[in-house]
Amino acid sequence: MPLLAASRIGARHDAQDWVFPPLDLVVEPGQNTLILGPSGSGKTTLLNLLAGLALPAQGEVRFRDQSLAALDESARDRLRGRHMGFVLQRLHLIASLNVVDNILLAQRLAGSAPDPARARALLARLGLGVHAERMPAQLSQGEAQRVALARALVHRPSLILADEPTSALDDANCAAVISLLLEQAAAEGATLVAATHDARIKAHFSQVLSLPGRA
Numbered sequence: 001m002p003l004l005a006a007s008r009i010g011a012r013h014d015a016q017d018w019v020f021p022p023l024d025l026v027v028e029p030g031q032n033t034l035i036l037g038p039s040g041s042g043k044t045t046l047l048n049l050l051a052g053l054a055l056p057a058q059g060e061v062r063f064r065d066q067s068l069a070a071l072d073e074s075a076r077d078r079l080r081g082r083h084m085g086f087v088l089q090r091l092h093l094i095a096s097l098n099v100v101d102n103i104l105l106a107q108r109l110a111g112s113a114p115d116p117a118r119a120r121a122l123l124a125r126l127g128l129g130v131h132a133e134r135m136p137a138q139l140s141q142g143e144a145q146r147v148a149l150a151r152a153l154v155h156r157p158s159l160i161l162a163d164e165p166t167s168a169l170d171d172a173n174c175a176a177v178i179s180l181l182l183e184q185a186a187a188e189g190a191t192l193v194a195a196t197h198d199a200r201i202k203a204h205f206s207q208v209l210s211l212p213g214r215a
Helices: 042-049 073-083 100-109 115-127 141-153 169-186 200-205
Strands: 004-011 016-029 033-036 058-063 082-088 159-161 191-196 206-208
Touching: 004 042, 016 042, 033 042, 033 115, 033 200, 042 169, 042 191, 058 073, 073 082, 073 191, 100 115, 100 141, 100 200, 115 191, 141 159, 169 191, 169 200
Parallel strands: 033 191, 033 206, 082 159, 159 191
Antiparallel strands: 004 016, 004 058
């Protein structure tokens, strides 16, 4: 059974104008997938449709053979909380919470019991164990990205969705971040779907979906 399947899904700017042409996408468990396209091609919109944060104007998205459109908003929230983790382009760490509490907040929002031991174990695995009590303002950009990755992994998702994880990074940091994402996804038994205009990371993915730019 596919982990994620999108059948002829499309999103519209208005009645006449598609954000991107209707498309099909199947992601098998462990099949790390890249959504590649220029700015404005609808990559973030597509991620939102795959996560059930928005519903398509046509077609259907199924997660583990469950139609997301058949669920109400609360049920989709619960499904995301149990099964999906997000690494956003803007990291959205809470400035008033320290590193470990930022991670535990993700569990609380997902409706899971906070697990400080797991949060600290993830931080240690990512080389951030000594930073658990630090505030986000005390972190470098690279450290903050790793905290965001730990936050995405803490509730053991089967699907990680990453929006532009490398596009603002130089070559060395780009390679380090994408390797970290893939390594940690594999270590946690998760599948990665990333959306970006950064073609440098294309070779790291077993499946690539290219979105055309807008005319």
